[in-house]
Amino acid sequence: MSSLAVPVAAQDAGDELARNDVQLRTSVKRSLERGSDFLRTQQQGDGSWEASGAFSQFKIGTTALAVMALINCDVPVDSPEVQRGLNFLRNLPPSGVNGKGGIYETSLTVMALCAAEEYDRDLPRIQLYARLLEESQELAGDGAGYWDYEIRKGGSHRGDASNGQYAVLALRDAVYAGAQVSRESWERTHQRWLADQQASGGWGYAAGDFSPRGSMTVAGLSTISITSRMLQDDSDVDFQGKPNCCDTRPIDPVMENGRRWMSENFSLVSNPGHGNYHFYYLYGLERAGRMSGVRFFGGHDWYREGAEMLVGLQLAAGNWLAPGTEQEPILNTSMALMFLSKGLSRVVVNKLDYNSPRGDSRDQGEWNRHNFDMVNLVDLIDGLPQWPPRLTSQVVTLSRLKPETAVLELNQSPVLYISGRDAPQFDEEQIRWLRSYVDAGGFIFAVANCDGQGFDPGFREVIKRMFPQEDASLQRLTGDHPVYRSEYPLNSDGVELWGVNFGCRTSIIYSPTDLGCLWQKWMKHEPQNRNTNLSQQVNRAMKVGVNVIAYATGREPPEKLSDTGARRKEAADNVERGLLQIGKLRHNGGWDTAPKALKNLLMALNETVGLAASTQTEAIPPTLDEMSRFPLIYMHGRYRFQIDAQQQQAIRDYLSRGGVLFADACCGASNFDRSFRDLMRQLYPEQELKQIPVTHEIFTEATWHNITKATIRRLVPSEENAALTMRTVEGQPFLEGIEIDGRYAVIYSKYDISCALQHQASLSCDGYIEADAAKIAVNVVLYSMQQSIHWSEDTAPANRK
Numbered sequence: 001m002s003s004l005a006v007p008v009a010a011q012d013a014g015d016e017l018a019r020n021d022v023q024l025r026t027s028v029k030r031s032l033e034r035g036s037d038f039l040r041t042q043q044q045g046d047g048s049w050e051a052s053g054a055f056s057q058f059k060i061g062t063t064a065l066a067v068m069a070l071i072n073c074d075v076p077v078d079s080p081e082v083q084r085g086l087n088f089l090r091n092l093p094p095s096g097v098n099g100k101g102g103i104y105e106t107s108l109t110v111m112a113l114c115a116a117e118e119y120d121r122d123l124p125r126i127q128l129y130a131r132l133l134e135e136s137q138e139l140a141g142d143g144a145g146y147w148d149y150e151i152r153k154g155g156s157h158r159g160d161a162s163n164g165q166y167a168v169l170a171l172r173d174a175v176y177a178g179a180q181v182s183r184e185s186w187e188r189t190h191q192r193w194l195a196d197q198q199a200s201g202g203w204g205y206a207a208g209d210f211s212p213r214g215s216m217t218v219a220g221l222s223t224i225s226i227t228s229r230m231l232q233d234d235s236d237v238d239f240q241g242k243p244n245c246c247d248t249r250p251i252d253p254v255m256e257n258g259r260r261w262m263s264e265n266f267s268l269v270s271n272p273g274h275g276n277y278h279f280y281y282l283y284g285l286e287r288a289g290r291m292s293g294v295r296f297f298g299g300h301d302w303y304r305e306g307a308e309m310l311v312g313l314q315l316a317a318g319n320w321l322a323p324g325t326e327q328e329p330i331l332n333t334s335m336a337l338m339f340l341s342k343g344l345s346r347v348v349v350n351k352l353d354y355n356s357p358r359g360d361s362r363d364q365g366e367w368n369r370h371n372f373d374m375v376n377l378v379d380l381i382d383g384l385p386q387w388p389p390r391l392t393s394q395v396v397t398l399s400r401l402k403p404e405t406a407v408l409e410l411n412q413s414p415v416l417y418i419s420g421r422d423a424p425q426f427d428e429e430q431i432r433w434l435r436s437y438v439d440a441g442g443f444i445f446a447v448a449n450c451d452g453q454g455f456d457p458g459f460r461e462v463i464k465r466m467f468p469q470e471d472a473s474l475q476r477l478t479g480d481h482p483v484y485r486s487e488y489p490l491n492s493d494g495v496e497l498w499g500v501n502f503g504c505r506t507s508i509i510y511s512p513t514d515l516g517c518l519w520q521k522w523m524k525h526e527p528q529n530r531n532t533n534l535s536q537q538v539n540r541a542m543k544v545g546v547n548v549i550a551y552a553t554g555r556e557p558p559e560k561l562s563d564t565g566a567r568r569k570e571a572a573d574n575v576e577r578g579l580l581q582i583g584k585l586r587h588n589g590g591w592d593t594a595p596k597a598l599k600n601l602l603m604a605l606n607e608t609v610g611l612a613a614s615t616q617t618e619a620i621p622p623t624l625d626e627m628s629r630f631p632l633i634y635m636h637g638r639y640r641f642q643i644d645a646q647q648q649q650a651i652r653d654y655l656s657r658g659g660v661l662f663a664d665a666c667c668g669a670s671n672f673d674r675s676f677r678d679l680m681r682q683l684y685p686e687q688e689l690k691q692i693p694v695t696h697e698i699f700t701e702a703t704w705h706n707i708t709k710a711t712i713r714r715l716v717p718s719e720e721n722a723a724l725t726m727r728t729v730e731g732q733p734f735l736e737g738i739e740i741d742g743r744y745a746v747i748y749s750k751y752d753i754s755c756a757l758q759h760q761a762s763l764s765c766d767g768y769i770e771a772d773a774a775k776i777a778v779n780v781v782l783y784s785m786q787q788s789i790h791w792s793e794d795t796a797p798a799n800r801k
Contacts, residue, residue, distance in 0.1 A: 024304060025561035027311045028340050035337045036073045038318030039066050040081050042330055047084030051328050058101045063088055064108035065334040071115045072341040072390070086116055090125065095151070096132045102151035103163045106133060107170035114173035123178055130174040133167050134185050142207040145192025160206040161196070164189070165219035165284070172226045176383075176524050183231070190227035193220055197254055201261035202273070212261060213273035215281040218288035221258045225291040228252075229372055232523065234530060241533025245517035246421070246450040251363045251371055255292060259361070262288070263298030268309050278322045282306060283335040286343045293351070293375060293394050294361070295412075303343040304561075310336050345390040348381065348549060348557045349374050349445070350413040354424050358399040366420035369449045373516035374417050377545045380522060384487075384546070387555050393417075398430060410437045412560075415552050419516050421450040423458020426465075435466045439596055441759025443552035444508040447516050456512055463500060463508065472502045474510060482764035483509065485724045486550040488543040495544055504594050504638075504666055504755030504765065509548050515541045554713070554726065554763045580605070580785070583620045583630035585661075589641025589675055592619070593666045594754035598634050601757050601777045609704060609778060622647040627654040632784045635663040636754040637672040643679055652683050655745040660784040662777075664749040668714075668766030673750050680738060680746065689736040689748060698744070698783045699733055705779050707733050710772040712751055715764055724763055733776060743787045747780050 042049055049066040050059050067085040075082055089109050097105035110129045113122040135153045138144050143159025147167040150156065168189055171181045197203055202212025203220040236244040265272040271281035289295070289302045296302070313320055313336075319329040320336045351374045355365030363371060374393045382391040394413065401409055410416060416437065418424060426434070438444065448455040463474050477483060477499045479492035483506070500508035518541035526535060584598055585591065598617045620626040620633070622643060627633055627650065643651070655661060665672045680689050692698060699707045710733040716725040734751065737744040752767020753776060768776065 021304075021561045024307060024311075025344075025559070028307050028344060028561065031311045031314055032073045032337060032340055034314065034318035035320075035333050035340075036070055036075055036318075038333055039070060039330070039337075042066075043081055043084065047086075047088035049085070049330050051330050053328065055328050055331060057099070058105060060089065060092065060097050061101055061105035061108045062330055062334075064105070064112040065338075066330060067112040068108075068115050069334040069337040069341070071112075073337055074341075074389075077116050077118065082116070086112070086118075089113065090122070094128060096129055098151065100149045103133070103136060103147045103149055104166055106151060107166040110170035111173050114177045117177075119177055126174050126177050127179040130171055130179045130181055133170060134181060137167070137185055137188060139188075143192075145188040145190075146206070158206075161193075161203060161216045161219055162205065164192070165223055168223050168226055169287075172230070175230070178525065180525075181230075186227050186230040189223065190231060193223050193227070194252075194254060196220075197257065201257035201259075202265070203258075211273060212265075214262070214265065214267065214271045215274065215277055215284050217258055217261055217265075217272075218281065218284035221255060221262070221288035222284065222291045224254055224258070225288075229375070229523075232372070232521065234521070234527070234534065237521075237531055237534055239531075241531035241535075241537065243517055243521060243534065245370075245514045248369070251368070253363070256361075256363050259292065259294065259297060263300075266297045266300045266302075268306050276326065278326055279320065279332045279335040280326075282310070282339050286339040290342060290345060290392055293392070295394050295396070296361075296400070307340055307343065310340060342390065344560045345392040346388060346557045346559055347394050347413045348378050348391050348553065349393040349415045349417050350396040350410065351393060351417045351419075353395050353397040353399075354418070354420075354426065356397050356399055361395070361397050361400075366422050366424070366449075367418075369419065369421060370516040370520040373419065373447075373519040376522040377519045377542065377549070379524070380542055381546055381549060388557070391557065398426075401433070403429065406433045407436045407440060410434075411440055411442055414441075414557050415443050415445055415549060417445050417447075418459070419447045419449055420455050421448070421452060422454035424455065424462065426462060428465075431462070431465045434462070438466070438502060438507045442507075445548055445552065446508070446510040447514065448510075448512050449514050449516055452512055452514070459510060467500070467502075472500045474498045474500055474508075477506070477509070481506070482724055483547055483551040485722065486547045486763045487555075487723055488547055489723050490540075490543060490547060494540075497544075497548075503596070503758050504752075504760040506551075507760065509551075511544070515545055518542070519545060551763050554765075580781075581616075581618065581630055582781070583627060583633040584617050585627075585633050585635040586619050586621050587635070587637065587641045587643065589637035589639040589672055590666065590669075591635070591637055591641075593638050594636060594758035594760065596759075597636065597754040597757035600759070601774070601781070604757075604774050604778055605781060608774075609782065622651055624650040624653050627651070627659060628657070630659070632660045632662060632781060635661060635676075636666050637675075638666045638669040639675075640671045641675045643682075648679070648682055655683075655740060658787065659745070660787070661746045662780050662784070663747075664751070664753040664767075666754050667752045667764070668750060676748060680748075684738055687738050689738060689746070692735045692737045692744065692747070694732045698735070698747070698779055703779045703783045703786065705775040707772070707775055707779065709733075710776065711769045712767065713769060714766050726763055728769075733772070735776070735780075744783070747784075749776070753777055 044050055048059055048063040050056060051062045063085055067082060070082055071077060089112055092109060096102060106129050110126055113126050132151055136147060136151050136155055138146050138148065138155035138157065138159035141157040146159030146161060146164040148156040148158045149163055175181050196207055197220060198210060198212055200212060203216040204210060204212050205216055236247050271277050285302060315321065320332040321327060321329055322332060326332055353361065353367045355367050356362045378391055378393040381387055396410065410433065446459050460474055475498065477497045483497065484490045484492050496513055498510045499506035518538045521534065521538045522542055582598060663676060677689060697703055709730055711728060711730045713726050713728050716727050736748045738746040752765055753773045755765055756768055756770045756773035757777060759770065
């Protein structure tokens with residue numbers, strides 16, 4: 001067996017997309033740092049930011065924008081620059097901002113205070129300014145439902161969409177902070193924007209303006225997405241608190257029509273339909289895309305294309321400029337940073353549109369019976385402690401996926417949500433995509449809507465088609481499953497969940513109960529006089545949903561444009577003679593718990609080291625003839641196992657002749673750990689597994705990676721029926737081994753490596769994080785290949801005379 005050879009070369013379209021995402025993310029992160037540094041240099045002594053020229057009169061609004069930009073670029077709220085900016089805003093009078101920019105500046109102040117989330121201090125002021133904004137809404141005239149420029153009770157009988165969108169954004173943030181905003185204000189706003197949408201789908205600047213422009217159309221999309229959710233009601237709920245989950249009220253096409261206008265008129269280099277306000281438009285484009293839950297406008301990936309453009313336009317000082325009326329670096333830079341940072345929100349869930357025909361994206365369909373179900377669930381999660389900031393969901397349209405990149409596109413999110421009442425229809429190629437998505441570490445969450453009359457048998461059939469060899473099937477999840485404790489402690493007796501155990505975890509969870517109907521009813525702050533039974537049902541359903549997402553992601557959904565997709569891509573199983581191959585040892589303790597782990601390790605060797613390793617794995621019994629074909633054998637599992645005396649002798653002979661055994665306990669499984677230690681005592685009664693010193697070459701650059709620190713996720717012991725808690729600990733890497741003639745012939749990790757390599761480490765999985773697991777495994781393989789006792793073909797029994 002030969003070891004090192006030429007690097008693997010060919011890359012497909014999926015590889016190219018993944019690589020470009022990683023490069024773009026690196027550029028965006030650097031751009032955010034440079035932009036933040038520029039804003040820091042522009043802060044005044046009193047904590048404010050002051051624009052130049054005609055914008056100098058809007059010092060308060062400029063300061064609020066800069067503060068929001070810094071917070072969204074992850075500058076700590078308690079940092080001196082953010083606190084000085086907030087304190088400047090906190091010194092505003094109770095009457096808000098007077099003058100022509102009063103609505104803009106008061107609205108931005110509310111948004112900045114909400115972004116800081118220091119509600120104990122700021123909520124009274126947020127509520128006060130929200131009331132001023134409400135009182136300033138236009139109540140009559142052509143602009144009724146909009147806002148004009150000034151804070152003025154009853155408005156000025158004018159009003160426009162630009163002032164209107166900022167007031168709506170501020171009121172939305174105020175509600176999420178805990179302030180009260182009347183339903184009447186939302187209704188007036190909603191009706192105004194519905195009335196002013198033109199037949200083309202676009203919006204103009206004000207009532208009677210029949211020249212749609214991009215900045216106002218993205219404002220319309222974000223405004224309608226906000227007001228539609230704020231106006232959800234309980235009119236379909238009976239006296240017992242039971243909602244009509246089978247109601248099929250048509251979805252207003254306003255959002256669909258607005259997206260169509262954007263698709264037909266999409267631009268990044270200018271504000272469509274208007275020559276100025278480019279960065280103002282881009283800031284609105286980010287909101288429209290994120291709040292609408294769409295990744296594409298037509299064929300345009302709005303964030304990736306926009307991010308590439310903005311990174312390229314950033315000047316050496318870290319700021320942005322534009323021609324025309326936008327020669328104002330602080331405002332431009334703040335809006336550019338808001339686009340880049342908020343558009344980088346982590347997509348926790350992709351909701352699968354499996355109905356829209358090719359080339360289209362329709363809101364109406366079985367896939368979307370409850371159009372706010374997943375939006376509401378992720379909104380709740382986004383405000384929970386122990387979760388990262390800026391979480392969102394998106395819609396992925398099945399008909400627009402391409403075979404060469406479909407799995408990578410699905411892997412843009414760790415969870416794929418499928419729902420409906422009727423049986424979902426997938427062709428064979430789409431079934432293969434779903435299976436590959438799960439194989440690559442993805443998680444499917446399915447919910448039957450209404451009575452699930454067709455969805456239940458239909459989804460069960462989908463599972464059978466995904467796993468035709470019957471290697472996995474839907475089973476009722478029992479009360480000891482970690483999903484019932486992953487965030488909230490739940491009584492499994494009242495929660496029916498089914499799951500498919502595949503690999504290291506349950507990779508598919510299905511609810512035959514219509515959770516989505518109840519998620520649809522969730523609001524950040526419950527309406528007054530809501531039926532108590534309904535409140536209890538919604539609360540429980542939300543907890544179930546949060547628990548499933550927490551179990552699937554470990555509360556650590558990958559960052560947007562991260563290398564997750566690249567690491568999870570499928571590689572061709574091309575086997576060539578002479579390449580490194582590793583044998584996978586079969587045993588009765590869950591030998592194939594992480595079926596893709598070894599393959600992914602071999603891929604990592606190909607990609608990071610340039611080692612030509614075959615990505616086809618072979619499972620072998622513990623016999624000398626079989627093991628002798630490989631310089632390294634790999635073993636993992638979750639359960640107790642036994643190796644008989646004859647097989648023990650074969651392993652001992654294999655190791656004495658230069659072979660290496662590499663093993664780990666999947667998810668730190670204690671049963672496998674005990675059995676493996678028993679096996680080592682039986683093989684080597686005069687030796688024992690000992691910790692490999694952290695100074696050993698296996699952890700150093702002498703092998704490949706210099707691993708001085710490694711991060712382990714461990715489950716924190718808790719009381720029975722309490723919520724599960726994971727603790728992340730960084731420390732020295734820990735491996736154990738047994739030495740034979742000065743080399744480690746056995747290398748063992750009691751902490752999980754396999755499930756991390758499988759991309760399936762879950763909330764209840766003790767082990768190394770994925771990046772460190774890969775580094776350790778790569779070093780173990782390379783160390784094994786570099787031993788002074790070289791593997792010789794003469795060692796193989798077939799070559800012995």
